[in-house]
Amino acid sequence: MSTLDDATNVEINILEILENNGKATPDEISEVVGVPTEKVREIIGELERNGVIRKYKASIDWSKLDGYVYAIIEVKVALEREKGYDHIAERISRFPEVVSVRLISGDHDLSLTVRGKSMKDVAFFVADKIATLPQVVGTSTHFVLKTYKEDGVYMGEEPKDSRLKITF
Amino acid sequence: MSEFASKKAKRVSDVPQSGIRRFFDLANSREDVISLGVGEPDFPTPWHVREACIYSLERGHTYYTSNYGLYELRELLSQSYRKRYKLDYSPEDEILITTGVSEAFDIAMRAIVDVGDEVLIPEPCYVSYAPCVRFAEGNPVYIPLSQVDFKLRYEDISSKTTEKTKALVLSYPNNPTGAIMRRGELEEIADAVVEHDLLVISDEVYSELTYTTKHTCFSELNGMKERTIILNGFSKSHSMTGLRIGYALAPYDVIEAMMTVHQYSMLCAPITAQMGAIEALKNGWESVESMKREYDRRRRLTLSRLRNMGLPCFEAEGAFYAFPSVKETGMSSKEFEERLFKDKGVVVVAGETFGPSGEGHIRCSYANSMEKLREAFDRMEEFLSRV
Ligand SMILES: Cc1ncc(COP(=O)(O)O)c(C=O)c1O
Numbered sequence: 001m002s003t004l005d006d007a008t009n010v011e012i013n014i015l016e017i018l019e020n021n022g023k024a025t026p027d028e029i030s031e032v033v034g035v036p037t038e039k040v041r042e043i044i045g046e047l048e049r050n051g052v053i054r055k056y057k058a059s060i061d062w063s064k065l066d067g068y069v070y071a072i073i074e075v076k077v078a079l080e081r082e083k084g085y086d087h088i089a090e091r092i093s094r095f096p097e098v099v100s101v102r103l104i105s106g107d108h109d110l111s112l113t114v115r116g117k118s119m120k121d122v123a124f125f126v127a128d129k130i131a132t133l134p135q136v137v138g139t140s141t142h143f144v145l146k147t148y149k150e151d152g153v154y155m156g157e158e159p160k161d162s163r164l165k166i167t168f
Numbered sequence: 169m170s171e172f173a174s175k176k177a178k179r180v181s182d183v184p185q186s187g188i189r190r191f192f193d194l195a196n197s198r199e200d201v202i203s204l205g206v207g208e209p210d211f212p213t214p215w216h217v218r219e220a221c222i223y224s225l226e227r228g229h230t231y232y233t234s235n236y237g238l239y240e241l242r243e244l245l246s247q248s249y250r251k252r253y254k255l256d257y258s259p260e261d262e263i264l265i266t267t268g269v270s271e272a273f274d275i276a277m278r279a280i281v282d283v284g285d286e287v288l289i290p291e292p293c294y295v296s297y298a299p300c301v302r303f304a305e306g307n308p309v310y311i312p313l314s315q316v317d318f319k320l321r322y323e324d325i326s327s328k329t330t331e332k333t334k335a336l337v338l339s340y341p342n343n344p345t346g347a348i349m350r351r352g353e354l355e356e357i358a359d360a361v362v363e364h365d366l367l368v369i370s371d372e373v374y375s376e377l378t379y380t381t382k383h384t385c386f387s388e389l390n391g392m393k394e395r396t397i398i399l400n401g402f403s404k405s406h407s408m409t410g411l412r413i414g415y416a417l418a419p420y421d422v423i424e425a426m427m428t429v430h431q432y433s434m435l436c437a438p439i440t441a442q443m444g445a446i447e448a449l450k451n452g453w454e455s456v457e458s459m460k461r462e463y464d465r466r467r468r469l470t471l472s473r474l475r476n477m478g479l480p481c482f483e484a485e486g487a488f489y490a491f492p493s494v495k496e497t498g499m500s501s502k503e504f505e506e507r508l509f510k511d512k513g514v515v516v517v518a519g520e521t522f523g524p525s526g527e528g529h530i531r532c533s534y535a536n537s538m539e540k541l542r543e544a545f546d547r548m549e550e551f552l553s554r555v
Contacts, residue, residue, distance in 0.1 A: 016461065
């Protein structure tokens with residue numbers, strides 16, 4: 001079925017492996033894609049330079065540590081002349097407490113994910129730092145109670161392998 | 169001995185009880201086991217297929233279907249074979265939906281084999297073929313395959329054919345060897361088939377898991393469609409083993425004969441599985457491709473690790489098995505299987521389970537996560553360093 005050429009296939013192959021396991025080494029990757037280690041390094045380097053691979057990160061279930069609370073903040077914005085959404089979005093993005101910023105359709109304009117040490121912490125951050133920005137007309141805060149899936153990773157227990165140990 | 173022993177039908181007692189049962193129970197009793205002995209995908213059925221099954225249950229689709237199977241499913245299959253292989257099978261009377269390839273093979277045998285007819289079975293091969301021939305009162309005739317590449321050749325057929333030979337079983341990509349056959353190689357087989365006027369039952373259940381070339385459907389070959397029964401299903405391609413769904417494609421008179429058996433013994437394939445299969449054909453190709461890419465990565469890992477630990481292994485190009493030779497260890501395949509399990513808790517299946525020509529080899533299934541595969545190969549390496 002595949003219509004992609006070989007080079008593209010190898011690239012996709014490598015990306016799929018790294019997407020799943022950022023720690024996969026060029027040696028390991030070479031063994032499973034059938035391309036020499038040096039070539040794997042070269043391809044990965046190219047993908048990094050082109051910004052296809054943006055960064056390597058771990059998928060962490062912070063709730064296991066009781067460390068952080070998260071909230072989704074919907075923000076209504078009064079648009080500035082000529083600057084559009086980019087200016088205010090960039091400004092909000094600078095806060096380290098803000099984990100993600102998205103422009104969305106619907107009732108609100110921006111959707112943020114904010115991380116803090118406690119609910120109070122997050123609430124005060126929003127009240128002090130976000131709501132007070134001149135372009136912000138209103139905010140609405142939704143605390144995250146439980147995360148089931150994050151970045152394509154299911155956070156619950158995976159069902160265990162229930163296949164018979166031998167089948168023909 | 170029970171009352172029944174003396175009353176048991178000969179066609180059943182004629183089938184040797186596989187010694188693997190004991191090993192099977194043993195393997196299932198241990199918790200720390202890593203199994204390379206599994207003949208089914210480890211991926212869950214794609215969610216959209218499961219969801220379609222759930223939805224069909226919600227809507228109350230729990231009735232018998234046409235004996236042939238749901239028309240929509242046959243139509244989708246017909247389209248899919250036209251698109252992929254340029255083959256025309258009429259959804260009206262040349263396609264039969266079955267309860268897996270298993271049932272399809274059984275009814276194919278009962279539809280074409282008469283008492284004493286011989287059916288050629290290249291081995292090593294999947295374990296069900298010979299018993300099904302016997303259940304149909306025929307005689308299975310094994311064709312030993314070359315252990316160099318486990319492919320079937322023209323001469324192999326000619327040397328085993330008698331006037332009683334009625335049919336030939338083809339099974340590529342192959343379980344247990346992972347061997348495939350390319351178009352040119354199959355053309356040679358087609359010549360022998362014509363020369364000896366044989367029917368062909370081609371079990372292509374692993375067709376989607378061909379990694380190095382495009383799968384050739386045996387009916388594509390000149391003159392073969394008229395004498396071939398293609399068997400295939402969703403078990404391996406879409407990880408749908410437990411749903412029990414497959415199909416047969418054949419000339420209408422063969423399908424009619426199979427239908428006679430199917431209608432009175434199975435009635436129809438489970439409707440929930442048929443609904444899932446419809447979804448799989450409509451929207452499932454992306455998940456098939458992505459599973460195939462992961463299998464291919466595991467295949468390379470498996471071949472490379474086995475060879476590096478000193479087990480010669482020919483290039484398996486299909487299904488999800490590698491079939492390395494263990495001859496150099498001085499152990500028989502059965503001995504290797506038992507000792508590896510006892511010492512290291514790794515399950516592989518002795519090659520002789522799949523026929524006498526499998527002796528000296530073991531079947532390693534790579535339908536397992538990379539992590540488990542690596543752990544299993546590490547353990548095997550340790551095992552080998554000590555024998
Ligand atoms: C070669 C071969 N044919 C047929 C089957 C059975 O397939 P199904 O689940 O469609 O009955 C298997 C399953 O292991 C197999 O390996």
